Amino acid sequence: DGGITQSPKYLFRKEGQNVTLSCEQNLNHDAMYWYRQDPGQGLRLIYYSQIVNDFQKGDIAEGYSVSREKKESFPLTVTSAQKNPTAFYLCASKATETQYFGPGTRLLVL
Amino acid sequence: AQSVTQLDSQVPVFEEAPVELRCNYSSSVSVYLFWYVQYPNQGLQLLLKYLSGSTLVKGINGFEAEFNKSQTSFHLRKPSVHISDTAEYFCAVSWGGYQKVTFGTGTKLQVIP
Numbered sequence: 536d537g538g539i540t541q542s543p544k545y546l547f548r549k550e551g552q553n554v555t556l557s558c559e560q561n562l563n564h565d566a567m568y569w570y571r572q573d574p575g576q577g578l579r580l581i582y583y584s585q586i587v588n589d590f591q592k593g594d595i596a597e598g599y600s601v602s603r604e605k606k607e608s609f610p611l612t613v614t615s616a617q618k619n620p621t622a623f624y625l626c627a628s629k630a631t632e633t634q635y636f637g638p639g640t641r642l643l644v645l
Numbered sequence: 646a647q648s649v650t651q652l653d654s655q656v657p658v659f660e661e662a663p664v665e666l667r668c669n670y671s672s673s674v675s676v677y678l679f680w681y682v683q684y685p686n687q688g689l690q691l692l693l694k695y696l697s698g699s700t701l702v703k704g705i706n707g708f709e710a711e712f713n714k715s716q717t718s719f720h721l722r723k724p725s726v727h728i729s730d731t732a733e734y735f736c737a738v739s740w741g742g743y744q745k746v747t748f749g750t751g752t753k754l755q756v757i758p
Contacts, residue, residue, distance in 0.1 A: 539688075541688075566744060568746075570748075575654070575750060575751075576750060577735065577748045577749055577750040577751055578689075578735070578748040580745060583744065583745070585744055593745070623686075625688055625689065627689075629744075629746075631696075632677045632694075632696055632739060633679070633691065633694055634679075634691075634737075634746055635691065636681075636688035636689040636690070637688050638687055638688045639686070639687065639688050641686070
């Protein structure tokens with residue numbers, strides 16, 4: 536089955552802790568994206584990557600970091616510098632102008 | 646800057662009635678247009694897309710949308726809604742040759758039995 540997987544489904548972060556959200560795709564797509572979703576605000580772009588070993592900041596990159604060492608994987612780290620991390624995080628990949636989304640990870644702060 | 650506007654944050658409608666969810670975008674050259682549906686605590690699922698060709702686009706679950714270039718709109722319609730259509734709907738636009746996609750703030754469709 537081709538698709539995008541995100542893990543974990545729920546993640547809890549303690550004060551001052553870095554946490555990493557996983558995103559894997561087997562669709563052979565070059566481009567991958569991370570979005571943050573807050574109620575009433577739609578989706579906001581955190582980072583995106585058009586190709587392996589390359590990525591660009593989106594609109595709200597502060598407090599986040601990414602890597603793209605493999606085509607299939609685009610993990611997102613929420614650092615301690617992100618003061619308001621509670622949100623629903625969505626990963627997507629893109630082919631022929633169309634984005635396809637994973638099931639999301641909900642990050643909560645303890 | 647490119648923008649996408651979904652004027653209605655919530656739309657209540659009775660079951661089996663028709664519905665239209667509105668989407669407008671800022672004018673530019675070529676655009677690609679999308680509608681996604683999101684059920685609670687899930688990712689976004691593609692409903693339909695306009696890349697080129699016919700301006701009337703049919704999607705899954707009986708939805709359709711019409712690209713209107715002069716009005717810079719891409720409204721989503723369904724002639725008869727079901728309870729299962731209760732969800733949040735997002736309009737999205739990408740401008741030709743640009744890797745980013747801009748999303749509207751979403752419209753919550755509430756189908757009333």
